[in-house]
Amino acid sequence: MxxxxxxxxxxxxxxxxxxxHITNLRASGSRIDCVNFREHTPLSAGQVDDMPFGGGxxxxxxxxxxxxxxxxxxxxxxxxxxxxxxxxxxxxxxxxLDDSLVDELAREEELTLxxxxxxxxxxxxxxxxxxxxxxxxxxxxxxxxxxxxxxCDAVMRKxxxxxxxxxxxxxxxxxxxxxxxxxxxxxxxxxxxxxxPVPEVLLSGHHAKIESWRREQSRERAERLNQESAGR
Ligand SMILES: C[S@@+](CC[C@H](N)C(=O)[O-])C[C@H]1O[C@@H](n2cnc3c(N)ncnc32)[C@H](O)[C@@H]1O
Numbered sequence: 497m498x499x500x501x502x503x504x505x506x507x508x509x510x511x512x513x514x515x516x517h518i519t520n521l522r523a524s525g526s527r528i529d530c531v532n533f534r535e536h537t538p539l540s541a542g543q544v545d546d547m548p549f550g551g552g553x554x555x556x557x558x559x560x561x562x563x564x565x566x567x568x569x570x571x572x573x574x575x576x577x578x579x580x581x582x583x584x585x586x587x588x589x590x591x592x593l594d595d596s597l598v599d600e601l602a603r604e605e606e607l608t609l610x611x612x613x614x615x616x617x618x619x620x621x622x623x624x625x626x627x628x629x630x631x632x633x634x635x636x637x638x639x640x641x642x643x644x645x646x647x648c649d650a651v652m653r654k655x656x657x658x659x660x661x662x663x664x665x666x667x668x669x670x671x672x673x674x675x676x677x678x679x680x681x682x683x684x685x686x687x688x689x690x691x692x693p694v695p696e697v698l699l700s701g702h703h704a705k706i707e708s709w710r711r712e713q714s715r716e717r718a719e720r721l722n723q724e725s726a727g728r
Pocket of ligand 1: 585615617634638
């Protein structure tokens with residue numbers, strides 16, 4: 497998979513790109529490339545933002561700057577770009593990133609991520625250049641960089657070769673294998689610690705019973721989660 501990240505802070509991704517699952521993928525041809533859109537601004541003194549029409553606090557990222565950066569990277573009008581690849585603007589109010597969206601994105605060969613800053617994007621960037629608007633949660637970060645990393649991490653760990661044991665990514669919280677429920681609890685040695693025993697069924701060696709206990713735990717966790725959300 498090849499991911500291009502448009503950001504004003506490409507240095508944020510240096511650490512991320514060196515993490516084991518990402519280096520595993522890079523060794524087999526995957527890439528994360530950063531484009532600092534300040535380097536493509538048609539404006540003087542590296543300007544990328546401007547005051548909002550209508551007034552209000554903060555600065556807004558300019559549509560002509562993103563137009564120029566996307567055009568420089570892909571050599572076509574960015575309006576046409578999204579017909580051929582997912583161009584994802586990160587924004588708190590976008591579609592929530594969940595396991596099914598992660599699966600959907602993991603099937604793409606190439607992705608483009610747009611990281612906002614300040615008050616965010618001029619809406620015309622979203623309307624005319626983006627194919628998707630994605631949020632990592634209903635809270636506001638200072639910029640799209642951490643959101644981009646969360647998305648990349650969740651997507652890339654699903655790709656073959658990322659993890660030491662590929663089965664690790666199959667039966668996980670919210671996956672289809674667990675009917676969209678949270679994962680069941682795990683335990684390891686010691687079998688008892690400070691009087692806290694591991695559930696006996698896990699030591700029984702009875703695979704069918706273990707499987708059924710895990711499914712049940714997973715369903716109970718989903719119910720608790722639903723009750724907590726409903727109680728808010
Ligand atoms: C300070 S935020 C702008 C918030 C915007 N004024 C609002 O109220 O929705 C700056 C940038 O951070 C990114 N960002 C912040 N929170 C995010 C979230 N929860 N999910 C995805 N991106 C986020 C977006 O790219 C956004 O343009």
